[in-house]
Amino acid sequence: MSGTPLDRHARLCAGRSEGDHLRKARETVGMNQTELxxxxxIARLxxxxxxxxxxxxxRPMVMTWAVAAFPPSGC
Structure with missing residues (x-):
């Protein structure tokens, strides 16, 4: 299949909710819900x-989640 990286990303993510993406980001770095x-x-709930x-x-929560799960290197 051809296409841009964005096209490939869209195919991989088809049918996933925002929550699925948030969970996957957390799991990718090995954090449990309490650690995150x-x-x-915020509350684990x-x-x-x-x-x-x-x-x-x-949006601010998603950005904060991303920084918590994937902190910038060199800081």
């Missing part, structure tokens, strides 16, 4: 609700 909740200074789609994450 502590890093984000909130992490679970975001991952299951019971709550919709706002």
């Amino acid at each position: 909740a502590n890093a984000l200074v 909130t992490v679970g609700r975001l991952e299951t789609g019971q709550c919709a994450p706002k």
Whole structure:
């Protein structure tokens, strides 16, 4: 299959929810929900609700989640 990296990413992610992406990011770095909740200074229950789609994450939360799961190197 050809296409741009964005096209390939779209095919791989088809059918996944935001919560699926958040859970995958957390699991990729080996964090459990409690560890991530502590890093984000939110309740573990909130992490679970975001991952299951019971709550919709706002952009600032997604950005904070990404930094907690994948901190910038060299800092």
